[in-house]
Amino acid sequence: MNRKQNIITTAINEHAIDNNLTAIGVMDLDGLRKTVSDVYDAFPANFFHTFAVKANALVKVLAPLREYGMGAEVASPGELLIALTAGFTAQNIIFDSPAKTLQDLRTCIKTGIALNIDNLQELARIDTLMLEFPDSKSVIGFRVNPQIGGGKIGSTSTATTTSKFGYALLDEDNRQTLIAIYKARPWLNSIHTHTGSQGCELTLMAHGIKVITELAEEINAVIGTQQITRIDIGGGLPVNFSSEVIKPSFKDYAEVLKAQVPLLFTNKYQVKTEFGRAIVAKNGVIITRVEYTKNAGGRHIATTHAGAQILTRTAFLPKSWPIRVTGYSAEGIEKTKDNSAVVTTDVAGPCCFAGDLICSNQQLPKLELNDYVMVHDTGGYYFSNHFDYNSLPRVAVYTVSGEDNDLSMTCIRKAESLEDVLNKM
């Protein structure tokens, strides 16, 4: 807990939260560097790790990730622009959107950005573009849905029978069709699958990867040469939101994968990953202030400024995305059962709907007016997804780095007060 204590002390001392600005996201760049080195340590040298930009699309977070050695996986033109701004070069970006326009595809093929084809209609567009740009440097693959079933969270399971993603491998004679597609196109050198995100068991993900690895072997055998040289195994390593423990680790995943698909751990293929949440989640926190407290029906309620606008998944699907909080006094002292009475608490957000809760019915040391609440494990898919961006950007984002008692904080996205906004009108 020491690092987090230092983060909150630094945030308070530097007045990072004031009266206009009532919630901040903080990314720990030292933590991020350690996580990236853990990924590279867990897998052999034929693995190249890209970061799924949708998990944290902030230039000042992506640029360090690039420096630490990651590539970028992008899923929209906006993310592509952000990745280029963060300094990723075409060779280190892969474009995986299910809805790429002809213009998107042309840009990728022209500039040598790798991409995975989602469906046969997209393939027809690529065929035309390959005639136009026969010397394209893009590494092109097919996204395959192995249709092996979903995990615990429906909305993040992408390998179900009816998933919207990729080419459905088990339908009718799709497997034979796909083999013929590869055979007719020597420029199809890669194959891709992404089984799902949070909620998928490691064995389920490894199973999907085994299916496409066997398919790659079969395609290469039919063609008679190793046309497919890259296997893109997607992301999806789940994150433990219930404590500080990192479980499963990248090493745990590597072990499961090695047991099920040992071929990937030889030098035969270049293997690409696309981890998102597991890279950033535990390296970020939200800090917000308790604006008011009250009691309703025996429930202690602490109203803060972090709700559905930055904790969207948790507010709308609290059972799938439960999240931990820790209270701190206005001076930054952690609230514990030794210094505060423990009461049944709801920690609420600022939005006007009843489900706008960070957590509900929790036994917590009593939160008081002007206390701070730290919301843990929010470095991915939370404050970086600023759904309120077009209204009033009230959530600033900081990076923190440095030795334990000498942290430095840098504001990477400023927040504006209502006054600032009105002054511009």
Ligand SMILES: *Cc1c(COP(=O)(O)O)cnc(C)c1O
């Ligand atoms: C979302 C996504 C990822 C990253 O998923 P995480 O659960 O954040 O690791 C990787 N690849 C693709 C294609 C995705 O859509």
